[in-house]
Amino acid sequence: MKSMPDVAEVPAQDGQLAGKEGGKLTAELANFAVETKGSDIPKKALETAKILVLDTVGVALAAAPLPVGRIITQYALDAGGSPVATILGGGAKATALMAALANGTLSNALDFNESSHIATHTLPAVLAVAEQNGLSGRDVLEAFAIGFETGIRITQAFDGARTRNGGPTYRGWWHVGVLGPLAATIAVSRLLRLDAQRTAMAIGIASCSVGGFRRNMGTMAKAMHSGNAASAGIQAALLANRGFTADPAIMESPLGFLSTLCQSGERDDAAISQRLGRPYALADKPRIKPFPSCAMSHQGIDAALAIRAQAPFEVEDIETIEADLHLFSLLRPDAPSEDAAGFSAAYLISAALVEGSIGVEQLGPPVLHDPRIRALMKRVKQVPGREREYGPEQLTVRLKNGKVLSVEIDSMRNLTTTDDIERKYRACATRVVSESAAEELRDLILGLDRLPNLDRLMLLAGGSPRAERPHS
Structure with a gap:
C-alpha cells in the first residue's frame, strides 16, 4: 500500500482523498480499501477468510429455524421490493438491504460466530451486493478481507482500553453496533469500486448508523446489531456513490467518531495509521468458537x-x-x-x-x-x-x-483443526440443508476464489429445495 501524502500540504489527486490537518484516519481507511491490490492481501489471510465464511454461513443456517430467525426472515420478505439477494436458510430472496439485515441478524443470533463478530456484518453485506451484481467469489473474498481488517483496526482504535477494563465497552457501548456499519461500508465500497473520496464519504454516512448498547445482550435485539450494520453498510456505499455527502474526516475530527466515543487517553489512532494491514489480522489463526454462547x-x-x-x-x-x-x-x-x-x-x-x-x-x-x-x-x-x-x-x-x-x-479455547471446524459447520448447516447440500456448499465456500459468481453457492445456502441435485 502506498504511503499517505502530507494531507495538510498535498491536495487530493486522481480520486485519492486528502484528509484534514491533524489527522488522516478516514483517508487511511478509504485509501486502504481502494489502493490495496488483491495480490497485496496475504494468501494466509484469504485462506482464513474462507474459514470464517464457512463458519459464519454455518451458524447463520443453524439460527434460521429459531424464533429470531423466523421473525427476521419473514420481516425481510414482507418488506417487498426486488428479490435480488438470498436469505440464508430462508428459501427465498429479498432486496439487498433486507437480505443483509436478515443474514447479519442470523449470523449473530446464536453468538456462535467468530469471536470478533466482524464477520457477522461485513460478510452479509458483501454477499448481498455481490449476488445482486453478479460479482465473483474472488471479489467477495477480497472485499471481506478488507472489511475485516479495517473492522479489527477500528475496534482497536476506539476500544483498546477494554483490556484495562475501561473505554466505551465499560460505559455500555457494544462494539458490534459501533464499528459494524463502518466495516461493512468499507467492504461494500471496495466491492463496488468506489474511489477513495466516495469511500470516505460513505464512512461518514455510515457513522449515522453507529450505536448499540450491551444491555441488549441475551435478547433478539443483540443479534440485530449485526443485521443493522450490514444493511447500513450497503446503504452508505450506495448513497455515497450517488453523491450523498457527509463529513469526509469523521473518524478523527472533533465531534466525530473517536473524539465522541473516547475519553482522554483511550483512543489509539496508531491502530489505523500504523497497524492497518501491517500485518493483516486474518493472517493469524481464526478464533472459531466451540460453544454457542458469549x-x-x-x-x-x-x-x-x-x-x-x-x-x-x-x-x-x-x-x-x-x-x-x-x-x-x-x-x-x-x-x-x-x-x-x-x-x-x-x-x-x-x-x-x-x-x-x-x-x-x-x-x-x-x-x-x-x-x-x-x-x-x-x-x-x-x-x-x-x-x-x-x-x-x-x-x-x-x-x-x-x-x-x-x-x-488457563484460557479460552478455540477450534483450530480443520476436522473440528468442519464438524461444527456440518452440525450447524444440516439443521436446515441436507448432508449432500452441506458438503457441496462447503466445497464452494472453500473454493470461493475460483467461483465466477455466487449463484450456486447462495442457492444452496438459502436452503431452497431447488438446490438439491436429483439422485442418479
Whole structure:
C-alpha cells in the first residue's frame, strides 16, 4: 500500500482523498480499501477468510429455524421490493438491504460466530451486493478481507482500553453496533469500486448508523446489531456513490467518531495509521468458537465438562458450584429464553454438568426447561473473579459427601483443526440443508476464489429445495 501524502500540504489527486490537518484516519481507511491490490492481501489471510465464511454461513443456517430467525426472515420478505439477494436458510430472496439485515441478524443470533463478530456484518453485506451484481467469489473474498481488517483496526482504535477494563465497552457501548456499519461500508465500497473520496464519504454516512448498547445482550435485539450494520453498510456505499455527502474526516475530527466515543487517553489512532494491514489480522489463526454462547462463558463450560469427566457423581449429589459468573457480559442469569441462555453462566455451567455438552440443542427446549438444570442453577454461587477480562479461571463443585472437585482453565479455547471446524459447520448447516447440500456448499465456500459468481453457492445456502441435485 502506498504511503499517505502530507494531507495538510498535498491536495487530493486522481480520486485519492486528502484528509484534514491533524489527522488522516478516514483517508487511511478509504485509501486502504481502494489502493490495496488483491495480490497485496496475504494468501494466509484469504485462506482464513474462507474459514470464517464457512463458519459464519454455518451458524447463520443453524439460527434460521429459531424464533429470531423466523421473525427476521419473514420481516425481510414482507418488506417487498426486488428479490435480488438470498436469505440464508430462508428459501427465498429479498432486496439487498433486507437480505443483509436478515443474514447479519442470523449470523449473530446464536453468538456462535467468530469471536470478533466482524464477520457477522461485513460478510452479509458483501454477499448481498455481490449476488445482486453478479460479482465473483474472488471479489467477495477480497472485499471481506478488507472489511475485516479495517473492522479489527477500528475496534482497536476506539476500544483498546477494554483490556484495562475501561473505554466505551465499560460505559455500555457494544462494539458490534459501533464499528459494524463502518466495516461493512468499507467492504461494500471496495466491492463496488468506489474511489477513495466516495469511500470516505460513505464512512461518514455510515457513522449515522453507529450505536448499540450491551444491555441488549441475551435478547433478539443483540443479534440485530449485526443485521443493522450490514444493511447500513450497503446503504452508505450506495448513497455515497450517488453523491450523498457527509463529513469526509469523521473518524478523527472533533465531534466525530473517536473524539465522541473516547475519553482522554483511550483512543489509539496508531491502530489505523500504523497497524492497518501491517500485518493483516486474518493472517493469524481464526478464533472459531466451540460453544454457542458469549465467549466469557467458555472457560466455565470447559471447566464444568472437565469436572463431569473427572469422577462419577449424580447431579443430585452437588451441594454448591463456585464460579466467576462474569455478570458484566453474562447478564441474563435466569436464562428465561433461548436468546438469554447463551448469556447465563449459571445456566451454561449447570447444563454442561447435566448434559455433558453445550451445543445448539442445549440452548432451547426441552433442555432449557429441564428441572434438573433449573434446580442446579440455584446452587451456583458467584466468587470473586480475575481483575482482567482474560486469564485463568477456576470452577469448584462441592459435593454433599464433602468431596471437592476443582478445575482451572488457563484460557479460552478455540477450534483450530480443520476436522473440528468442519464438524461444527456440518452440525450447524444440516439443521436446515441436507448432508449432500452441506458438503457441496462447503466445497464452494472453500473454493470461493475460483467461483465466477455466487449463484450456486447462495442457492444452496438459502436452503431452497431447488438446490438439491436429483439422485442418479
